[in-house]
Amino acid sequence: MPNFKTVNNNTNAEATSSLLDNTSNLIAIISHEFKTPLTAISSAADLIAAKLHIDNYMDPFYKKNISKITTEIFKLNSILDEILTMSNIISNSIEIKKELTDVHEILQELKAQYFTDRKDARTFKIKVSGTHVKILADKKQLSTIFSNLLNNALKFSNKKMPVAELKYEEHAVIITIEDDGIGIPAADIPHLFQPFYRGSNVDNIEGTGLGLHIVRNFVTANNGEIFVTSEQNQGTTFTLEFPYP
Amino acid sequence: MSNTILLIEDKPGLLDTVQSLLELHNYAVITATNGQEGVDLARIHLPDLVISDIYMPILNGYQLLEQFQQDEQLHKIPVIILSAKTAEDEMNLAYQKGAAGYITKPFLFTSLHEAMKKLLT
Numbered sequence: 001m002p003n004f005k006t007v008n009n010n011t012n013a014e015a016t017s018s019l020l021d022n023t024s025n026l027i028a029i030i031s032h033e034f035k036t037p038l039t040a041i042s043s044a045a046d047l048i049a050a051k052l053h054i055d056n057y058m059d060p061f062y063k064k065n066i067s068k069i070t071t072e073i074f075k076l077n078s079i080l081d082e083i084l085t086m087s088n089i090i091s092n093s094i095e096i097k098k099e100l101t102d103v104h105e106i107l108q109e110l111k112a113q114y115f116t117d118r119k120d121a122r123t124f125k126i127k128v129s130g131t132h133v134k135i136l137a138d139k140k141q142l143s144t145i146f147s148n149l150l151n152n153a154l155k156f157s158n159k160k161m162p163v164a165e166l167k168y169e170e171h172a173v174i175i176t177i178e179d180d181g182i183g184i185p186a187a188d189i190p191h192l193f194q195p196f197y198r199g200s201n202v203d204n205i206e207g208t209g210l211g212l213h214i215v216r217n218f219v220t221a222n223n224g225e226i227f228v229t230s231e232q233n234q235g236t237t238f239t240l241e242f243p244y245p
Numbered sequence: 246m247s248n249t250i251l252l253i254e255d256k257p258g259l260l261d262t263v264q265s266l267l268e269l270h271n272y273a274v275i276t277a278t279n280g281q282e283g284v285d286l287a288r289i290h291l292p293d294l295v296i297s298d299i300y301m302p303i304l305n306g307y308q309l310l311e312q313f314q315q316d317e318q319l320h321k322i323p324v325i326i327l328s329a330k331t332a333e334d335e336m337n338l339a340y341q342k343g344a345a346g347y348i349t350k351p352f353l354f355t356s357l358h359e360a361m362k363k364l365l366t
Binding site: 032035036037038039040041042043044046047050051054070073074077081140 | 256258259262263265266269270329330331333350351352353354
């Protein structure tokens with residue numbers, strides 16, 4: 001009964017699509033609703049800190065622990081944003097606005113910004129070779145890609161500054177992001193871009209396991225490719241390639 | 246003389262906390278719990294600055310911005326939007342409708358205060 005089967009498949013596809021849309025909407029609502037109490041908590045922590053300052057009661061103990069409350073609130077907020085982005089990817093409801101984009105400019109903007117997850121004062125180096133050519137990409141998604149990879153490079157290394165290198169080649173721009181951190185065990189590399197997968201050597205270093213999944217999706221959506229090479233305790237290099245329009 | 250701030254927020258817990266933070270920083274604060282009440286109070290008190298949520302009952306933040314733009318006296322008062330929506334489209338819409346600033350929730354009071362100080366000088 002081929003016709004019946006076709007109809008049934010279509011119905012299933014529609015039902016699946018509708019379920020994904022509903023799930024995505026539900027996650028968007030939950031994420032938004034969580035932010036209200038998170039804002040109330042962070043404002044209350046701000047208020048307690050301000051009052052302690054004004055009354056001259058602020059000391060290192062209060063300062064450290066109030067700052068801990070605020071840091072954890074912003075971490076939880078980032079997790080919500082990542083889950084929301086991933087749910088939008090799954091339900092195909094991510095809007096993509098491709099325009100001529102200067103990759104170097106995006107990296108410079110990121111360098112100037114404050115990295116909230118930083119555990120030290122390091123930033124990253126930018127090296128450029130070749131003649132600048134713009135690529136056709138979504139600026140916001142490109143910024144998310146580099147911000148994720150650079151945050152990881154800083155998070156999983158301790159000594160040297162990570163390096164973002166741009167090579168404007170004949171047909172494409174090649175970007176490498178290199179760190180001298182803990183590296184990724186060979187057995188983990190094939191699973192690295194799967195949602196919630198975390199390297200077996202990350203121990204207590206925090207993360208959701210969603211960042212690289214989002215990165216790969218955004219790279220693909222912008223006609224790019226991503227590769228990784230890594231050696232344990234030596235470092236990791238992510239290589240991205242975006243063709244010129 | 247302290248600046249007068251009109252704070253519009255429909256969540257009582259957050260309204261109360263942000264009001265206390267502003268008062269601790271020596272601002273005089275008037276509060277409203279929806280956009281319509283905010284517009285009415287703005288016409289009476291002509292505050293130096295308005296801080297408003299977007300998603301509120303009766304009159305939302307976008308509608309409030311529209312009413313401010315159409316009003317001869319209110320259109321000069323800067324409005325900072327505080328919203329949990331982080332999408333670029335939402336921010337652009339708020340700016341198109343006349344917002345002077347847009348701060349995403351959750352926020353640090355220092356970020357809000359910096360934005361306020363720039364608009365009040």
